[in-house]
Amino acid sequence: MTVSLELLDRVRGTLASQGADPTPARVAAALRADGAVFGDSTILEVVEALRREAIGAGPLDRLLTEPGITDVLVNGPNEVYVDRGAGLERIPLRTGDEPSVRRLATRLAAAAGRRLDDSTPYVDVRLPDGTRFHAVLAPIASPGTCLSLRVPSRKVLSLQDLVTAGALPPSGVAILQDLLDARLAFLISGGTGTGKTTLLNSLLSTVPTTERLVIVEDASELRPAHPHVVRLESRPPNNEGTGEITLRDLVRQALRMRPDRLVVGEVRGPEVLDLLIALNTGHEGGCATVHANSAADVPTRLEALGSLAGLTPQAIQSQIASALHAVIHLTRDPTGRRRITEIQAVTLTPRGTITTTPAVLFTPTGAIEEGPASRHLTQLLTRGAAA
Structure with missing residues (x-):
């Protein structure tokens, strides 16, 4: 099952109002409060999605660890391209709306010790895992906040x-x-x-x-x-x-x-x-x-x-x-x-x-x-x- 962005938003809102971390028990309670019944696999999927959102690269996280991917490009909401060595290809990955992409960009910049906001609308840094990260916020960038991630090679080629x-x-x-x-x-x-x-x-x-x-x-x-x-x-x-x-x-x-x-x-x-x-x-x-x-x-x-x-x-x-x-x-x-x-x-x-x-x-x-x-x-x- 793929967790919907709407469900994540509701769980995120519930946890934020409680000031609680996204532990499995708290996520399960938030899902019950949402009025629906979910299995353990869904609970763990929500926990992982919220973890990626908090300390990883959000919906892009799995792309940064997928073998063969050298570049990940985001052109505003829900427009994602990757390069697996044969040129750029668009993939069906949802990043959320413009505020979601902007939040992701500012958080990644902050993880590298840089500020990204309207007064400094672009940044070029190296993330803790070695990924080269560049971002330009909207409205400077169109059709929305644009992210460019250059994934370091996991293996040194001889x-x-x-x-x-x-x-x-x-x-x-x-x-x-x-x-x-x-x-x-x-x-x-x-x-x-x-x-x-x-x-x-x-x-x-x-x-x-x-x-x-x-x-x-x-x-x-x-x-x-x-x-x-x-x-x-x-x-x-x-x-x-x-x-x-x-x-x-x-x-x-x-x-x-x-x-x-x-x-x-x-x-x-x-x-x-x-x-x-x-x-x-x-x-x-x-x-x-x-x-x-x-x-x-x-x-x-x-x-x-x-x-x-x-x-x-x-x-x-x-x-x-x-x-x-x-x-x-x-x-x-x-x-x-x-x-x-x-x-x-x-x-x-x-x-x-x-x-x-x-x-x-x-x-x-x-x-x-x-x-x-x-x-x-x-x-x-x-x-x-x-x-």
Whole structure:
């Protein structure tokens, strides 16, 4: 039996008027007071629904634990979409009316220590279970309060798992492993939902256990299977506008923590300058992810981010030239399949500008092709292995 929202509302109202917790005995009494007779299974279902509403994610709770779901989106009352790896699909799940969705949003924000109300109508936080939660209240959002939940992977995939999933050709494992062993500095690029964090998790899990990983993120998502990991997480300002800790602050602190690998979960602001400076001052093997439509767009993307730190295009390009070696790019096809498409080498053009040039191409059929920069990448790998 599925408990109706109307019944839950009535039981909730009865318990609220009594100031009582939703224990099985009190829920049974409230149901009897409602004038109907219910079995033990219904009583336990009501108790569980009220528990989820009080400390979980309400009607979305089961979705956050369902294997295979990576994203849960709520577009106002009773409009819920999930992504199980094949694109978004709408599911028949009732969330209640607009006040119910708003209550859920404000409670989840409060669980992460943030305020969500008309004066601060949007929030982006990490929930205690690691879920990335974003919300925008109505009427700023239409057709109602909108929730976006990015569910963290319950399992860190190995490179072999990516091969099995069709995201990487079998012979591509050795290439990526060589890139790590040579301690080249690299970026993982791609659009939203292409698997950048998943790939970075897999790569970091293969780093020798003798090395210390220091990971800097806005919201803690990286969970590599590695015994020596230190995580630093940024913090937004409080309601009084104080107490903010930025990624730039944390990258600088990370450099004082003797990292063997400095990792930035995602560069999307002026922290790109601090990362590049770190990679230019002896911190080899550093890496990060960046949003970009193609690997060729990465230099331009970094220039735009560098401008936020007050750098000219020429200044950021000079930093890139000596700091970065490669870009690994991922895509997601219309069927939802995520795939590593290429590795491009960061190169200097005759005009003195930075570009990326294809070095290794992974075709949809699983074949590997050499690009114009394949020799350049091989030289970098050889030089790094010999160092």
